[in-house]
Amino acid sequence: MDNEFYNAFASPISITQNALIDNETGTSQKPPKLMDIDDYNVWSERFGNWVEAYHLDAWEHTEEQYVRPTRNNVTNGEPLTLREMSLEDKKKYRDEKLMVSLLQQAIKEDILILLQHDGTAYSIWTELEAKFIGSDDMLKNKKSLIKKEFDLFRGLKSENTKQIIDRYCNLVRNMSKLGIKKDTDELVEKLADALPHETWGTFLMML
Structure with a gap:
Protein backbone atom coordinates (compact mmCIF):
# COMPACT_ATOMS: atom_id res chain seq x y z
CA MET A 1 0.00 0.00 0.00
CA ASP A 2 2.82 2.39 0.92
CA ASN A 3 4.50 1.71 -2.45
CA GLU A 4 1.29 2.49 -4.30
CA PHE A 5 0.91 5.76 -2.41
CA TYR A 6 4.53 6.73 -3.10
CA ASN A 7 4.42 5.77 -6.78
CA ALA A 8 1.25 7.78 -7.29
CA PHE A 9 3.09 10.95 -6.33
CA ALA A 10 6.62 10.12 -7.45
CA SER A 11 6.08 8.81 -10.97
CA PRO A 12 8.71 10.17 -13.42
CA ILE A 13 7.86 13.28 -15.41
CA SER A 14 7.63 12.40 -19.08
CA ILE A 15 9.09 14.38 -21.98
CA THR A 16 5.57 15.46 -22.88
CA GLN A 17 4.97 16.81 -19.39
CA ASN A 18 8.25 18.72 -19.54
CA ALA A 19 7.17 20.28 -22.81
CA LEU A 20 3.85 21.31 -21.28
CA ILE A 21 5.65 22.91 -18.34
CA ASP A 22 7.95 24.81 -20.73
CA ASN A 23 4.90 26.01 -22.66
CA GLU A 24 3.27 27.29 -19.47
CA THR A 25 6.24 29.08 -17.92
CA GLY A 26 8.55 29.66 -20.88
CA THR A 27 12.33 29.28 -20.86
CA SER A 28 15.18 31.75 -21.26
CA GLN A 29 15.01 31.05 -25.01
CA LYS A 30 11.26 31.10 -25.66
CA PRO A 31 8.22 32.85 -24.16
CA PRO A 32 5.27 31.15 -22.41
CA LYS A 33 2.81 29.85 -25.01
CA LEU A 34 -0.93 30.54 -25.12
CA MET A 35 -2.55 27.22 -26.05
CA ASP A 36 -6.17 28.09 -25.20
CA ILE A 37 -7.92 31.49 -25.19
CA ASP A 38 -9.44 30.60 -21.80
CA ASP A 39 -5.91 30.67 -20.36
CA TYR A 40 -5.39 34.30 -21.44
CA ASN A 41 -5.55 35.84 -17.94
CA VAL A 42 -2.78 33.73 -16.46
CA TRP A 43 -0.77 33.59 -19.70
CA SER A 44 -0.81 37.37 -20.33
CA GLU A 45 0.74 38.04 -16.92
CA ARG A 46 3.42 35.39 -17.43
CA PHE A 47 4.12 36.57 -20.97
CA GLY A 48 4.35 40.22 -19.90
CA ASN A 49 6.76 39.37 -17.10
CA TRP A 50 8.86 37.26 -19.48
CA VAL A 51 9.14 39.98 -22.13
CA GLU A 52 9.89 42.68 -19.55
CA ALA A 53 12.65 40.48 -18.13
CA TYR A 54 14.31 39.65 -21.45
CA HIS A 55 13.20 42.30 -23.98
CA LEU A 56 11.95 45.33 -22.06
CA ASP A 57 12.17 47.83 -24.93
CA ALA A 58 10.15 45.54 -27.20
CA TRP A 59 7.32 45.35 -24.62
CA GLU A 60 6.56 49.05 -25.15
CA HIS A 61 5.28 48.17 -28.62
CA THR A 62 2.27 46.35 -27.11
CA GLU A 63 1.28 49.61 -25.40
CA GLU A 64 1.61 52.04 -28.29
CA GLN A 65 1.04 51.64 -32.04
CA TYR A 66 4.29 51.58 -33.99
CA VAL A 67 4.38 53.81 -37.07
CA ARG A 68 7.25 53.38 -39.49
CA PRO A 69 8.89 56.73 -40.29
CA THR A 70 8.26 58.18 -43.74
CA ARG A 71 10.09 60.59 -45.98
CA ASN A 72 9.50 64.16 -44.82
CA ASN A 73 7.36 62.70 -42.00
CA VAL A 74 4.30 62.77 -44.24
CA THR A 75 1.34 60.69 -43.04
CA ASN A 76 0.86 57.70 -45.36
CA GLY A 77 3.99 58.79 -47.19
CA GLU A 78 6.64 56.51 -48.60
CA PRO A 79 8.35 54.66 -45.71
CA LEU A 80 12.04 55.11 -45.11
CA THR A 81 14.29 52.22 -46.02
CA LEU A 82 16.41 50.73 -43.25
CA ARG A 83 19.46 52.46 -44.70
CA GLU A 84 17.70 55.82 -44.50
CA MET A 85 16.61 55.42 -40.88
CA SER A 86 18.44 57.03 -38.00
CA LEU A 87 19.95 54.80 -35.32
CA GLU A 88 17.01 55.55 -33.03
CA ASP A 89 14.48 54.69 -35.75
CA LYS A 90 16.33 51.46 -36.53
CA LYS A 91 16.17 50.46 -32.87
CA LYS A 92 12.41 51.11 -32.71
CA TYR A 93 11.91 49.18 -35.94
CA ARG A 94 13.95 46.26 -34.61
CA ASP A 95 12.05 46.25 -31.31
CA GLU A 96 8.74 46.24 -33.19
CA LYS A 97 9.76 43.29 -35.35
CA LEU A 98 11.06 41.45 -32.29
CA MET A 99 7.77 41.96 -30.43
CA VAL A 100 5.76 40.71 -33.42
CA SER A 101 8.01 37.65 -33.62
CA LEU A 102 7.61 36.93 -29.89
CA LEU A 103 3.83 37.16 -30.14
CA GLN A 104 3.82 34.83 -33.14
CA GLN A 105 5.92 32.34 -31.17
CA ALA A 106 3.79 32.68 -28.04
CA ILE A 107 0.27 32.46 -29.48
CA LYS A 108 -0.96 29.14 -30.82
CA GLU A 109 -1.50 29.38 -34.57
CA ASP A 110 -5.20 28.51 -34.55
CA ILE A 111 -5.78 31.44 -32.15
CA LEU A 112 -3.51 33.83 -34.05
CA ILE A 113 -5.28 33.34 -37.39
CA LEU A 114 -8.59 34.40 -35.82
CA LEU A 115 -7.25 37.82 -34.81
CA GLN A 116 -8.15 40.76 -37.06
CA HIS A 117 -4.86 42.66 -36.77
CA ASP A 118 -2.75 44.83 -39.07
CA GLY A 119 0.53 43.04 -38.43
CA THR A 120 1.85 45.35 -35.72
CA ALA A 121 2.62 44.16 -32.20
CA TYR A 122 0.10 46.62 -30.74
CA SER A 123 -2.77 45.43 -32.94
CA ILE A 124 -2.01 41.75 -32.28
CA TRP A 125 -1.93 42.37 -28.52
CA THR A 126 -5.12 44.46 -28.40
CA GLU A 127 -7.03 42.09 -30.69
CA LEU A 128 -6.01 39.14 -28.54
CA GLU A 129 -7.30 40.91 -25.44
CA ALA A 130 -10.56 41.73 -27.25
CA LYS A 131 -10.89 38.07 -28.28
CA PHE A 132 -10.57 37.02 -24.66
CA ILE A 133 -13.09 39.59 -23.42
CA GLY A 134 -15.49 38.37 -26.09
CA SER A 135 -15.34 34.91 -24.56
CA ASP A 136 -15.78 36.24 -21.03
CA ASP A 137 -19.29 34.82 -20.58
CA MET A 138 -18.02 31.42 -21.69
CA LEU A 139 -15.18 31.72 -19.18
CA LYS A 140 -17.57 32.52 -16.34
CA ASN A 141 -19.62 29.44 -17.17
CA LYS A 142 -16.48 27.32 -17.29
CA LYS A 143 -15.38 28.61 -13.88
CA SER A 144 -18.77 27.84 -12.41
CA LEU A 145 -18.70 24.28 -13.77
CA ILE A 146 -15.18 23.54 -12.58
CA LEU A 178 -8.80 29.80 -14.64
CA GLY A 179 -7.52 31.76 -11.66
CA ILE A 180 -9.49 29.73 -9.10
CA LYS A 181 -7.50 29.50 -5.87
CA LYS A 182 -7.91 27.14 -2.94
CA ASP A 183 -5.78 27.09 0.20
CA THR A 184 -3.53 24.11 0.86
CA ASP A 185 -5.63 22.73 3.70
CA GLU A 186 -8.75 22.64 1.53
CA LEU A 187 -6.89 20.95 -1.33
CA VAL A 188 -5.43 18.27 0.95
CA GLU A 189 -8.74 17.69 2.71
CA LYS A 190 -10.60 17.27 -0.58
CA LEU A 191 -8.07 14.70 -1.84
CA ALA A 192 -8.12 12.84 1.47
CA ASP A 193 -11.92 12.62 1.33
CA ALA A 194 -11.74 11.26 -2.22
CA LEU A 195 -9.34 8.39 -1.45
CA PRO A 196 -10.96 5.02 -0.61
CA HIS A 197 -11.32 5.01 3.18
CA GLU A 198 -11.27 1.22 3.46
CA THR A 199 -7.68 1.41 2.14
CA TRP A 200 -6.43 4.77 3.37
CA GLY A 201 -8.69 5.60 6.32
CA THR A 202 -6.27 4.58 9.08
CA PHE A 203 -3.27 6.13 7.33
CA LEU A 204 -5.07 9.44 6.73
CA MET A 205 -6.15 9.67 10.36
CA MET A 206 -2.46 9.61 11.31
CA LEU A 207 -1.62 12.62 9.12
Whole structure:
Protein backbone atom coordinates (compact mmCIF):
# COMPACT_ATOMS: atom_id res chain seq x y z
CA MET A 1 0.00 0.00 0.00
CA ASP A 2 2.82 2.39 0.92
CA ASN A 3 4.50 1.71 -2.45
CA GLU A 4 1.29 2.49 -4.30
CA PHE A 5 0.91 5.76 -2.41
CA TYR A 6 4.53 6.73 -3.10
CA ASN A 7 4.42 5.77 -6.78
CA ALA A 8 1.25 7.78 -7.29
CA PHE A 9 3.09 10.95 -6.33
CA ALA A 10 6.62 10.12 -7.45
CA SER A 11 6.08 8.81 -10.97
CA PRO A 12 8.71 10.17 -13.42
CA ILE A 13 7.86 13.28 -15.41
CA SER A 14 7.63 12.40 -19.08
CA ILE A 15 9.09 14.38 -21.98
CA THR A 16 5.57 15.46 -22.88
CA GLN A 17 4.97 16.81 -19.39
CA ASN A 18 8.25 18.72 -19.54
CA ALA A 19 7.17 20.28 -22.81
CA LEU A 20 3.85 21.31 -21.28
CA ILE A 21 5.65 22.91 -18.34
CA ASP A 22 7.95 24.81 -20.73
CA ASN A 23 4.90 26.01 -22.66
CA GLU A 24 3.27 27.29 -19.47
CA THR A 25 6.24 29.08 -17.92
CA GLY A 26 8.55 29.66 -20.88
CA THR A 27 12.33 29.28 -20.86
CA SER A 28 15.18 31.75 -21.26
CA GLN A 29 15.01 31.05 -25.01
CA LYS A 30 11.26 31.10 -25.66
CA PRO A 31 8.22 32.85 -24.16
CA PRO A 32 5.27 31.15 -22.41
CA LYS A 33 2.81 29.85 -25.01
CA LEU A 34 -0.93 30.54 -25.12
CA MET A 35 -2.55 27.22 -26.05
CA ASP A 36 -6.17 28.09 -25.20
CA ILE A 37 -7.92 31.49 -25.19
CA ASP A 38 -9.44 30.60 -21.80
CA ASP A 39 -5.91 30.67 -20.36
CA TYR A 40 -5.39 34.30 -21.44
CA ASN A 41 -5.55 35.84 -17.94
CA VAL A 42 -2.78 33.73 -16.46
CA TRP A 43 -0.77 33.59 -19.70
CA SER A 44 -0.81 37.37 -20.33
CA GLU A 45 0.74 38.04 -16.92
CA ARG A 46 3.42 35.39 -17.43
CA PHE A 47 4.12 36.57 -20.97
CA GLY A 48 4.35 40.22 -19.90
CA ASN A 49 6.76 39.37 -17.10
CA TRP A 50 8.86 37.26 -19.48
CA VAL A 51 9.14 39.98 -22.13
CA GLU A 52 9.89 42.68 -19.55
CA ALA A 53 12.65 40.48 -18.13
CA TYR A 54 14.31 39.65 -21.45
CA HIS A 55 13.20 42.30 -23.98
CA LEU A 56 11.95 45.33 -22.06
CA ASP A 57 12.17 47.83 -24.93
CA ALA A 58 10.15 45.54 -27.20
CA TRP A 59 7.32 45.35 -24.62
CA GLU A 60 6.56 49.05 -25.15
CA HIS A 61 5.28 48.17 -28.62
CA THR A 62 2.27 46.35 -27.11
CA GLU A 63 1.28 49.61 -25.40
CA GLU A 64 1.61 52.04 -28.29
CA GLN A 65 1.04 51.64 -32.04
CA TYR A 66 4.29 51.58 -33.99
CA VAL A 67 4.38 53.81 -37.07
CA ARG A 68 7.25 53.38 -39.49
CA PRO A 69 8.89 56.73 -40.29
CA THR A 70 8.26 58.18 -43.74
CA ARG A 71 10.09 60.59 -45.98
CA ASN A 72 9.50 64.16 -44.82
CA ASN A 73 7.36 62.70 -42.00
CA VAL A 74 4.30 62.77 -44.24
CA THR A 75 1.34 60.69 -43.04
CA ASN A 76 0.86 57.70 -45.36
CA GLY A 77 3.99 58.79 -47.19
CA GLU A 78 6.64 56.51 -48.60
CA PRO A 79 8.35 54.66 -45.71
CA LEU A 80 12.04 55.11 -45.11
CA THR A 81 14.29 52.22 -46.02
CA LEU A 82 16.41 50.73 -43.25
CA ARG A 83 19.46 52.46 -44.70
CA GLU A 84 17.70 55.82 -44.50
CA MET A 85 16.61 55.42 -40.88
CA SER A 86 18.44 57.03 -38.00
CA LEU A 87 19.95 54.80 -35.32
CA GLU A 88 17.01 55.55 -33.03
CA ASP A 89 14.48 54.69 -35.75
CA LYS A 90 16.33 51.46 -36.53
CA LYS A 91 16.17 50.46 -32.87
CA LYS A 92 12.41 51.11 -32.71
CA TYR A 93 11.91 49.18 -35.94
CA ARG A 94 13.95 46.26 -34.61
CA ASP A 95 12.05 46.25 -31.31
CA GLU A 96 8.74 46.24 -33.19
CA LYS A 97 9.76 43.29 -35.35
CA LEU A 98 11.06 41.45 -32.29
CA MET A 99 7.77 41.96 -30.43
CA VAL A 100 5.76 40.71 -33.42
CA SER A 101 8.01 37.65 -33.62
CA LEU A 102 7.61 36.93 -29.89
CA LEU A 103 3.83 37.16 -30.14
CA GLN A 104 3.82 34.83 -33.14
CA GLN A 105 5.92 32.34 -31.17
CA ALA A 106 3.79 32.68 -28.04
CA ILE A 107 0.27 32.46 -29.48
CA LYS A 108 -0.96 29.14 -30.82
CA GLU A 109 -1.50 29.38 -34.57
CA ASP A 110 -5.20 28.51 -34.55
CA ILE A 111 -5.78 31.44 -32.15
CA LEU A 112 -3.51 33.83 -34.05
CA ILE A 113 -5.28 33.34 -37.39
CA LEU A 114 -8.59 34.40 -35.82
CA LEU A 115 -7.25 37.82 -34.81
CA GLN A 116 -8.15 40.76 -37.06
CA HIS A 117 -4.86 42.66 -36.77
CA ASP A 118 -2.75 44.83 -39.07
CA GLY A 119 0.53 43.04 -38.43
CA THR A 120 1.85 45.35 -35.72
CA ALA A 121 2.62 44.16 -32.20
CA TYR A 122 0.10 46.62 -30.74
CA SER A 123 -2.77 45.43 -32.94
CA ILE A 124 -2.01 41.75 -32.28
CA TRP A 125 -1.93 42.37 -28.52
CA THR A 126 -5.12 44.46 -28.40
CA GLU A 127 -7.03 42.09 -30.69
CA LEU A 128 -6.01 39.14 -28.54
CA GLU A 129 -7.30 40.91 -25.44
CA ALA A 130 -10.56 41.73 -27.25
CA LYS A 131 -10.89 38.07 -28.28
CA PHE A 132 -10.57 37.02 -24.66
CA ILE A 133 -13.09 39.59 -23.42
CA GLY A 134 -15.49 38.37 -26.09
CA SER A 135 -15.34 34.91 -24.56
CA ASP A 136 -15.78 36.24 -21.03
CA ASP A 137 -19.29 34.82 -20.58
CA MET A 138 -18.02 31.42 -21.69
CA LEU A 139 -15.18 31.72 -19.18
CA LYS A 140 -17.57 32.52 -16.34
CA ASN A 141 -19.62 29.44 -17.17
CA LYS A 142 -16.48 27.32 -17.29
CA LYS A 143 -15.38 28.61 -13.88
CA SER A 144 -18.77 27.84 -12.41
CA LEU A 145 -18.70 24.28 -13.77
CA ILE A 146 -15.18 23.54 -12.58
CA LYS A 147 -15.93 24.89 -9.09
CA LYS A 148 -18.90 22.54 -8.94
CA GLU A 149 -16.69 19.69 -10.17
CA PHE A 150 -14.27 20.39 -7.31
CA ASP A 151 -17.06 20.50 -4.72
CA LEU A 152 -18.43 17.15 -5.93
CA PHE A 153 -15.06 15.44 -6.51
CA ARG A 154 -15.03 11.84 -5.30
CA GLY A 155 -13.01 8.74 -6.08
CA LEU A 156 -14.76 6.20 -8.30
CA LYS A 157 -14.96 2.53 -7.36
CA SER A 158 -13.38 1.60 -10.69
CA GLU A 159 -10.31 3.79 -10.03
CA ASN A 160 -7.12 2.90 -8.20
CA THR A 161 -5.29 5.42 -6.02
CA LYS A 162 -3.05 6.71 -8.81
CA GLN A 163 -5.98 7.29 -11.16
CA ILE A 164 -7.84 9.25 -8.48
CA ILE A 165 -4.78 11.40 -7.77
CA ASP A 166 -4.07 11.97 -11.48
CA ARG A 167 -7.66 13.08 -12.08
CA TYR A 168 -7.54 15.33 -9.04
CA CYS A 169 -4.23 16.93 -10.06
CA ASN A 170 -5.63 17.62 -13.52
CA LEU A 171 -8.67 19.28 -11.94
CA VAL A 172 -6.46 21.46 -9.72
CA ARG A 173 -4.31 22.47 -12.72
CA ASN A 174 -7.42 23.47 -14.69
CA MET A 175 -8.65 25.51 -11.72
CA SER A 176 -5.31 27.28 -11.50
CA LYS A 177 -5.43 28.14 -15.22
CA LEU A 178 -8.80 29.80 -14.64
CA GLY A 179 -7.52 31.76 -11.66
CA ILE A 180 -9.49 29.73 -9.10
CA LYS A 181 -7.50 29.50 -5.87
CA LYS A 182 -7.91 27.14 -2.94
CA ASP A 183 -5.78 27.09 0.20
CA THR A 184 -3.53 24.11 0.86
CA ASP A 185 -5.63 22.73 3.70
CA GLU A 186 -8.75 22.64 1.53
CA LEU A 187 -6.89 20.95 -1.33
CA VAL A 188 -5.43 18.27 0.95
CA GLU A 189 -8.74 17.69 2.71
CA LYS A 190 -10.60 17.27 -0.58
CA LEU A 191 -8.07 14.70 -1.84
CA ALA A 192 -8.12 12.84 1.47
CA ASP A 193 -11.92 12.62 1.33
CA ALA A 194 -11.74 11.26 -2.22
CA LEU A 195 -9.34 8.39 -1.45
CA PRO A 196 -10.96 5.02 -0.61
CA HIS A 197 -11.32 5.01 3.18
CA GLU A 198 -11.27 1.22 3.46
CA THR A 199 -7.68 1.41 2.14
CA TRP A 200 -6.43 4.77 3.37
CA GLY A 201 -8.69 5.60 6.32
CA THR A 202 -6.27 4.58 9.08
CA PHE A 203 -3.27 6.13 7.33
CA LEU A 204 -5.07 9.44 6.73
CA MET A 205 -6.15 9.67 10.36
CA MET A 206 -2.46 9.61 11.31
CA LEU A 207 -1.62 12.62 9.12
